[in-house]
Amino acid sequence: MTRVHNFCAGPAALPEAVLRQAQEEMLDWQGCGLSIMEMSHRSKEIVSIAEKAESDLRELLNISDDYAVLFLQGGASTQFSAVPLNLLGDKGAADYVNTGQWSKKAIKEASRYADVNVAASSEDTNFSTIPPFEQWKLNPQAAYLHYTPNETIGGVEFFWTPQVDVPLVTDMSSTILSRPIEVEKYGVIYAGAQKNIGPAGLTIVIVRKDLLGQAQSVTPTMLNYQTAADNDSMYNTPPTYALYLAGLVFQWLKAQGGLSAMEVINRRKAEKLYGYIDNSDFYANPVEIQSRSLMNVPFTLADDSLDKAFLQQSEEAGLLNLKGHRSVGGMRASIYNAVSEQAVDDLIAFMANFKKTQS
Numbered sequence: 548m549t550r551v552h553n554f555c556a557g558p559a560a561l562p563e564a565v566l567r568q569a570q571e572e573m574l575d576w577q578g579c580g581l582s583i584m585e586m587s588h589r590s591k592e593i594v595s596i597a598e599k600a601e602s603d604l605r606e607l608l609n610i611s612d613d614y615a616v617l618f619l620q621g622g623a624s625t626q627f628s629a630v631p632l633n634l635l636g637d638k639g640a641a642d643y644v645n646t647g648q649w650s651k652k653a654i655k656e657a658s659r660y661a662d663v664n665v666a667a668s669s670e671d672t673n674f675s676t677i678p679p680f681e682q683w684k685l686n687p688q689a690a691y692l693h694y695t696p697n698e699t700i701g702g703v704e705f706f707w708t709p710q711v712d713v714p715l716v717t718d719m720s721s722t723i724l725s726r727p728i729e730v731e732k733y734g735v736i737y738a739g740a741q742k743n744i745g746p747a748g749l750t751i752v753i754v755r756k757d758l759l760g761q762a763q764s765v766t767p768t769m770l771n772y773q774t775a776a777d778n779d780s781m782y783n784t785p786p787t788y789a790l791y792l793a794g795l796v797f798q799w800l801k802a803q804g805g806l807s808a809m810e811v812i813n814r815r816k817a818e819k820l821y822g823y824i825d826n827s828d829f830y831a832n833p834v835e836i837q838s839r840s841l842m843n844v845p846f847t848l849a850d851d852s853l854d855k856a857f858l859q860q861s862e863e864a865g866l867l868n869l870k871g872h873r874s875v876g877g878m879r880a881s882i883y884n885a886v887s888e889q890a891v892d893d894l895i896a897f898m899a900n901f902k903k904t905q906s
């Protein structure tokens with residue numbers, strides 16, 4: 548068996564140790580004689596798996612009892628509507644910051660429910676920058692402010708947290724667990740699992756408890772945070788196997804030394820790759836230096852007629868999913884937690900070799 552290096556933006560690489568443990572436990576989980584997938588979500592086994600996953604996530608992110616942790620379905624995209632439905636209250640208005648394709652989708656969906664004020668946008672720089680906070684034009688009527696701290700497609704990341712008087716809402720799908728965050732600065736944190744948490748099918752929402760119970764009356768029961776909070780995320784059948792795998796990822800992260808240790812590794816990986824790109828006249832990254840994503844590294848070749856050859860040869864070299872998003876073209880290497888430093892080293896070596904064979 549050969550495992551390749553997978554640079555996919557999502558669903559993304561999972562730690563090999565996690566996959567191996569899942570493989571070992573597939574048919575018979577801890578002597579129960581059946582698979583996790585075959586168990587009732589009300590069984591003591593699944594309840595214990597969910598409780599352990601929650602307590603490990605709380606430990607990793609240092610989440611206080613002021614917050615509920617919800618295990619949901621529907622992906623981050625469902626949260627684009629759940630957020631306004633749960634948080635608008637009687638205000639009817641919300642602030643959004645537009646820093647890329649995922650911000651745009653959140654704005655579009657929220658606009659169906661809310662009077663959306665785009666407080667700042669970096670569209671004029673083709674989403675290669677983050678608008679400075681001093682320039683944001685906040686609406687005093689807004690019920691909350693929503694932003695996307697890591698734009699998975701553009702490769703733009705915030706390394707500062709907006710300070711506002713209203714609840715701060717954040718789509719952390721592609722940055723959660725890559726480094727420590729200060730949860731208490733946020734009202735709602737949400738993330739689809741398939742980047743840095745586990746397999747697709749699970750969505751995590753971390754919500755400050757005082758924000759529960761204000762959903763619009765038309766809110767579907769399944770989108771109301773209160774429903775999940777009141778039922779330990781078991782109002783209906785949760786994605787039990789995805790939750791189990793996420794739990795294994797949390798245990799793996801703890802064994803790596805937690806999020807501070809991951810940040811050191813992730814910064815080293817990103818610095819190496821950006822450093823190599825910047826030092827070559829063959830590759831380029833368009834993002835302003837202080838806002839470059841630690842997780843998603845888009846890059847272009849000086850001559851885009853070589854893109855096809857680059858992708859074909861990288862695949863042959865066991866470096867998969869380097870094609871950039873269709874909206875930006877070029878390449879993108881997603882280097883989430885489960886993508887090893889060795890994978891990044893191998894990518895850089897490949898890039899150097901490819902460049903040499905072209906000149």
Ligand SMILES: *Cc1c(COP(=O)(O)O)cnc(C)c1O
Pocket residue numbers: 557621622623624625649695697698699718719720721739740742
């Ligand atoms: C992947 C991604 C999404 C979409 O997630 P789904 O779970 O597929 O809905 C939304 N926002 C960001 C920042 C993402 O990276």
